[in-house]
Amino acid sequence: MEEIKRPAGVGKVFSRRRFLQVGVSGAGTVLGLSYIGLGLDFLQPPPLGAEPLQTVGKTADFPENMPKPVTYSGQGVKEGVYVVNLGQGNWLALDFHCTHLQCAVNWVAAVGKFMCPCHGGVYDIRGQVLSGPPPKALPRRVIKIIGDSVQVGGILA
Numbered sequence: 001m002e003e004i005k006r007p008a009g010v011g012k013v014f015s016r017r018r019f020l021q022v023g024v025s026g027a028g029t030v031l032g033l034s035y036i037g038l039g040l041d042f043l044q045p046p047p048l049g050a051e052p053l054q055t056v057g058k059t060a061d062f063p064e065n066m067p068k069p070v071t072y073s074g075q076g077v078k079e080g081v082y083v084v085n086l087g088q089g090n091w092l093a094l095d096f097h098c099t100h101l102q103c104a105v106n107w108v109a110a111v112g113k114f115m116c117p118c119h120g121g122v123y124d125i126r127g128q129v130l131s132g133p134p135p136k137a138l139p140r141r142v143i144k145i146i147g148d149s150v151q152v153g154g155i156l157a
């Protein structure tokens, strides 16, 4: 039986073509994944607490144990925040929104508690749940006292 001989270079041309096909599709895959990765980076929220500090008033504007609402504006977000001066250099910045269904809570000085008007959630002055449906404490934000300036930043864990 006669052996069929392949013309010279046919095997190499096929291999080169296949190599190029694999190389081009591999490079396309890598570029595509990089693009998706960049997109996901863009969509990710900033790390907790990373939003810029914003001056919300002077220390004298916030009497002890009298939470006062201020507006925090950072990275396109406007949020209601309660600044709480607990005395002896202890400060809190509590997010305005009830952790049940996000209604705005009110500080009720007569009873010394935050009350949610929607479903009766009650929080203490530190934002801890006392009663009602809220599943967890009011979120805290970064707060810094620099000189007599009260500065609020991003949400803490």
Ligand code: FES
Residues within 6 Å of the ligand: 098, 099, 100, 101, 102, 103, 116, 117, 118, 119, 120, 121, 132, 133, 134
């Ligand atoms: S939204 Fe506050 S208790 Fe439901």
